[in-house]
Amino acid sequence: MDQNISEKDRKMAQRCVECPVCKRGRIKQKGIAFLFVKFFESGLCPYCKAYEKVYGRKAHEPNPEIQQ
Numbered sequence: 001m002d003q004n005i006s007e008k009d010r011k012m013a014q015r016c017v018e019c020p021v022c023k024r025g026r027i028k029q030k031g032i033a034f035l036f037v038k039f040f041e042s043g044l045c046p047y048c049k050a051y052e053k054v055y056g057r058k059a060h061e062p063n064p065e066i067q068q
Contacts, residue, residue, distance in 0.1 A: 012050035013055065016059055017051065022051075025037035026060065041060060
């Protein structure tokens with residue numbers, strides 16, 4: 001991971017983790033929420049950008065630590 005991750009980045013990434021739309025998209029991997037997160041995450045949402053920076057994966061990608 002990038003060594004230049006600030007506390008602000010971590011707080012913004014946490015907002016993405018808690019976001020109901022992003023959370024549903026990561027868990028379900030289909031549907032409107034998934035498509036919304038996949039196509040709008042990097043261009044519009046600063047929280048999704050921070051998530052990618054902190055966790056090293058896109059906001060729509062599933063969390064490998066969580067069993068579905």
